[in-house]
Amino acid sequence: MTLPIFTPPEDPGPSFLGLLRKVGFEGSVPEKIENNNSITHGTTIVAIRYSDGVLMAGDRRATSGHLISHRTMEKVFPADAFSGVGISGAAGPAMEMVRLFQLQLEHYEKVEGSPLSLEGKANQLSLMLKGNFPAAMQGLGVVPIFAGYEEKTDQGRLFQFDITGGRYEEKDFVSTGSGSLHASTVVKLRHSSSVGLSEAIDIALEALLEASEEDSATGGPDLLRGIFPVIAKIDANGFERISDEELEGRTEIIVQSISERGNS
Amino acid sequence: MTMPMYVSPEQLMKDRADYARKGISRGRAAVACTYSEGVLLCAENPSKTLRKAGEIYDKIGFMGVGKYSEFDQLRIAGIRHADLKGYSFSRNDVDARWLANQYAQILGQYFTHEMKPLEVEMIVAEIGDSQVDDQLFHLLYDGTVMDTSSFVVIGGEAELIRDRIQETWKAGSSLEESIKVTTKALSGPDKTFSSDELEVAILSRGNGRRAFTRIEGDELNELLA
Numbered sequence: 321m322t323l324p325i326f327t328p329p330e331d332p333g334p335s336f337l338g339l340l341r342k343v344g345f346e347g348s349v350p351e352k353i354e355n356n357n358s359i360t361h362g363t364t365i366v367a368i369r370y371s372d373g374v375l376m377a378g379d380r381r382a383t384s385g386h387l388i389s390h391r392t393m394e395k396v397f398p399a400d401a402f403s404g405v406g407i408s409g410a411a412g413p414a415m416e417m418v419r420l421f422q423l424q425l426e427h428y429e430k431v432e433g434s435p436l437s438l439e440g441k442a443n444q445l446s447l448m449l450k451g452n453f454p455a456a457m458q459g460l461g462v463v464p465i466f467a468g469y470e471e472k473t474d475q476g477r478l479f480q481f482d483i484t485g486g487r488y489e490e491k492d493f494v495s496t497g498s499g500s501l502h503a504s505t506v507v508k509l510r511h512s513s514s515v516g517l518s519e520a521i522d523i524a525l526e527a528l529l530e531a532s533e534e535d536s537a538t539g540g541p542d543l544l545r546g547i548f549p550v551i552a553k554i555d556a557n558g559f560e561r562i563s564d565e566e567l568e569g570r571t572e573i574i575v576q577s578i579s580e581r582g583n584s
Numbered sequence: 585m586t587m588p589m590y591v592s593p594e595q596l597m598k599d600r601a602d603y604a605r606k607g608i609s610r611g612r613a614a615v616a617c618t619y620s621e622g623v624l625l626c627a628e629n630p631s632k633t634l635r636k637a638g639e640i641y642d643k644i645g646f647m648g649v650g651k652y653s654e655f656d657q658l659r660i661a662g663i664r665h666a667d668l669k670g671y672s673f674s675r676n677d678v679d680a681r682w683l684a685n686q687y688a689q690i691l692g693q694y695f696t697h698e699m700k701p702l703e704v705e706m707i708v709a710e711i712g713d714s715q716v717d718d719q720l721f722h723l724l725y726d727g728t729v730m731d732t733s734s735f736v737v738i739g740g741e742a743e744l745i746r747d748r749i750q751e752t753w754k755a756g757s758s759l760e761e762s763i764k765v766t767t768k769a770l771s772g773p774d775k776t777f778s779s780d781e782l783e784v785a786i787l788s789r790g791n792g793r794r795a796f797t798r799i800e801g802d803e804l805n806e807l808l809a
Binding site: 321322323324325336339340343345419420423426427430431433 | 633
């Protein structure tokens with residue numbers, strides 16, 4: 321591996337993906353996958369806007385067909401200091417996409433000396449999805465959500481995507497994955513524009529819990545083994561994960577209230 | 585057919601070296617030194633956009649003087665190399681020694697084979713888990729590479745500034761002391777730099793994964809006061 325130096329017309333600029341293509345790391349499109357059950361899938365992610373920024377939450381289950389393949393998979397990641405990305409869909413390509421996305425943002429920041437704008441980051445992810453579209457048509461679809469804190473406007477912003485690379489900005493909350501329907505209903509009923517961090521965490525926990533009860537591919541909080549969703553807040557101080565201890569305490573209260581409700 | 589004029593290899597190399605040295609000594613100087621928490625990169629640079637110091641990777645920093653377009657191209661090549669290596673292997677497999685060797689190869693190649701040598705002098709700095717692991721690589725225009733764990737001065741009047749630092753510099757100083765020592769050495773006894781005339785950055789063990797940060801504005805003023 322030698323130092324990659326290019327002539328001006330060949331130079332890939334601040335794009336890491338462009339650089340990968342130049343040095344011959346080109347990915348290939350797989351053949352049609354007949355048995356989709358052998359591929360690991362990740363499931364439910366929600367992102368909620370609250371007063372100081374955004375909150376992202378994802379369950380921990382990964383499934384291969386009807387089997388649970390991982391109990392502790394993490395599907396919410398920091399994209400850079402002030403933004404995060406959550407993934408659902410085929411786990412392999414999704415994790416690779418996150419890794420490349422993180423690298424792309426960091427690479428740009430280092431080469432240019434300043435970070436991309438939040439919208440620029442969302443567009444980059446959109447382009448990566450577009451690049452993955454042929455693979456998505458063969459059964460390896462990835463559907464991420466992207467959220468971040470924008471310093472210029474002092475608020476959180478949320479973006480939803482589809483497998484074609486379509487990018488849709490939402491105002492209050494977004495969700496993706498097999499349990500997203502149930503999760504977003506919970507969020508929709510409880511969310512208001514003035515919701516604070518503490519309440520947003522409770523909403524996210526409850527949304528994932530409800531989703532896990534209706535969707536077999538979404539994992540609920542596991543008090544027995546101490547496995548809780550990955551929840552992270554992104555505000556003026558940047559991306560920060562909420563500790564498992566805090567989530568355990570909150571989950572116990574939610575479980576208690578459900579048991580007092582007594583219905584199913 | 586006219587015969588090309590004969591120039592002895594010694595003369596050729598000397599001319600090239602003089603040319604490169606002249607280009608480098610026209611610019612302002614820059615210093616890198618180790619301190620208690622990592623490495624300090626400090627340069628006289630009134631520009632806020634055309635930077636001399638930069639981030640290469642998690643624990644690796646860069647500083648260049650001489651012709652901006654040339655060392656900036658090498659800085660970007662270093663980032664590309666490090667990111668590619670980290671992507672294809674692991675983040676832990678990226679190290680400064682390898683990068684310094686690559687830079688040396690390129691500089692040596694230009695020096696002997698191209699029309700003109702690169703008019704640059706550079707530092708590649710890397711911090712380790714503790715102070716003894718911190719390293720500074722000093723690269724010359726002809727591909728010479730040297731390593732040290734104390735301090736390196738590059739650019740115009742480097743000799744003079746080196747002597748000044750030698751007098752006052754102590755291993756394991758605090759950031760504040762180190763900034764004072766280096767800025768005083770850069771400015772000389774008759775002058776003091778304001779924060780607007782300086783470019784200061786650190787690779788600090790306290791910064792988490794990405795060790796590189798710039799120190800600017802009020803923060804720098806406080807440290808200089």
